[in-house]
Structures are given as C-alpha cells and as structure tokens.
Amino acid sequence: MKKLGALALAFLKIGAFTFGGGYAMIALLEHEFVGQKQWIGQEEFLDMVAIAESTPGPIAINAATYIGYRTAGFVGAAAATLSVCLPSFVIIYIISRFFDAFLELRYVAAAFRGIQVCVVYLIGSAGLKLLKGLKKSWWNAAIVLGVTGAMISCSLLAVQFSSIFYILLCAGLGLAAELVRRLKNRKEDAK
C-alpha cells in the first residue's frame, strides 16, 4: 500500500514537471526509479525504453504502465498511468475553457503568428534528430524518401490519404522483406 502511494506520487510529479513529451520524461524516470528508489535495474530500464518506443501510444503512458505493473501489479499499472496523465489533464482542461477567447486578443493573436513558425521549426528539428538516429541503410533511406515524398505530394494535390495507411503499409513491407529473406535462406540451405 505504501509502495502504491509512493508510485502514484512519483508519477504525479513526473506528469506535472516534464515539458516536451515522452523523451524528456525518460531521463526523469531513470533518476526516480533506477537511481533513487531502485525499484528497477538499469538493464531492465533500457529494455523498457526500447519496448515503450516500439509499441503504439504515448511513450510516457507505456513507461508508466510498465513500471507500475513491475512495482505493484495491475493496480500499480493503472495508478501510475492515471497519475502521469492527471496533471496535464487538469491544466489543459482549464486552458481549453479560455483558449478561443484568449486567441482573439490582439497581442495574443500576433504572438501566436510568431509561435506557429516556431512549431514548424520544433517539429522539423525533432524529425531531423530522429533521422540522424536511424541506421544508414538503403532500406531506411527508401522508406523515408518514399513516404515523405508521397505525403507531401498528396497534400499539394489535395488528395486525402490517411497517415495510418503509410504506417500499415510500411509494417507490411517490413514483414514481406523478412519473408523474402527466409525464402532465400531456405533455397540456399536446399542447395
């Protein structure tokens, strides 16, 4: 019970003080659960990060569910997930009540025209950072160029094509490539 309380409190704190989304949260989680509380070992923590990055959904939620379950079972997972969302839920709910009226103020509207440029810059630099982290291979280059080109063309031609299909298509391509590799190996073994 005491552990559950500490778990919820830790995730409340992390939810309230991490700016900039999931990746920023990883460092704080490590400090809290590997360094201070020592509830999770360094190696398992790295495995957890890899799983959180490779499964769908917000990274913070994935991490909270994993650490919560390892600390206090299902109840722990639920408590950690709810705790990590609660602060931003409350803050954004309050903001949402005033946002439209706020945007109509002259200086605020001007400020947001500047901020929109900044959003483009932030998304662009996040994309470039991820691009640098990808392994240099023909496969990755082909997918990045193909999908980026297709998305921009669709948007310029005003064709509706959901991003979900690109994700499913690329997942299918990955599986197909694996299948081809296996068939090739089998043929070589047969020789």
Next chain:
Amino acid sequence: MIYLRLFLTFLKIGAVSFGGGYAMIPLISEAVVSNGWMSESEFVSFIAVAESTPGPIAVNMATFIGSAQGGFLGSLLATFGVILPAFLILLLVVALFRNLLNHRPVQAVLSGVRPCVVALILATALTMGLRTLFGLQTIHGGLTFHGRELLILAVLVGVSFGVKRWRGKKPSPVLLILLSAVMGIALYA
C-alpha cells in the same frame, strides 16, 4: 454521437501511433480537420500550447479537443481513448511477453515502421513549412514569400545553433516558443 466519435477517433490514433507525440501530430491533424473540429491554424497554435505545458503531447491534445467538442465528458473520453491502447498493449507485454522485441516478425514490422514514423514527422514539418513560410497550400496556389515568417525562422535557427555552440546544449522548446511570441508581437501587432 459526439462522445462516441471522440472516443473512437482517439482510440484509433492511440492504437497506430508509434514513436510518441510528434508522430501523432499528422494523425490528429487529419482527424481534427476532416471532422471540422478545428481549423489548421488553430491546431498549429495548440501544438505550441501542448508543447509548453507539462505532460505527454498526445494526452494534452486529446484533452483539449475533447473539451472543445464535448465539454468535460468529451475531454475525459478522448483522453481515455488515446491512452487505452498503450495501456492494454503494455500490460500484455510486461505480463506475458517481456522478450517481445526478440521475435523476428516483431523486428520485421518495426524495421518498416521506424523509418516511416521519421518520414511522417519530416513530411508534417515540410508541408507546414511550405504553408507558413511560402503560403503554398496546393499545387494550384501560387508561391509567395512570407518575409516576416522567414525572418522569425532565421532568428530561431540562428539562436538554436548559437546557444548550442556556446553551452553545448540546444535551448529548450519553451524558450524558443517565448522568443517567437515576442517576435510575433513585434512584427504583427
């Protein structure tokens, strides 16, 4: 019914978005614009708010759009929808398949999805950039240079690289958002 629609829309987004908040932006943007919940420019403004308030970006967006469309219950359902797939999948993984990533088919799927997510984020930045900096919506629209926007971008790039040189670390997004807000007031008000 708006509540069901909000829940299902965000459930779908939560179930297919790999790679965290930024990768969700194109998915959420499509859903929001096609349902007529928000204009493109309002959405971009809200990204800055989600970026400068604490917590996961996807949760912030779900809460905001849910609240704008369906009040308190709407924001609760949209937020619940976006976190539910992640929660259930992770529960399954941590309880039963902790060696999930060692399986070949999982690796194969990820080898396709990983570069795809990077492409989604880059394409989002590029299309948003074309629209904001050059007023280019579709191929039929003309290309115009938006001088003030280009100036703001140049300052942001300069400051980022300057700070990185000087302190070895890029400035925080919140700082850049504040800086561009000041420039926005100076240039447009």
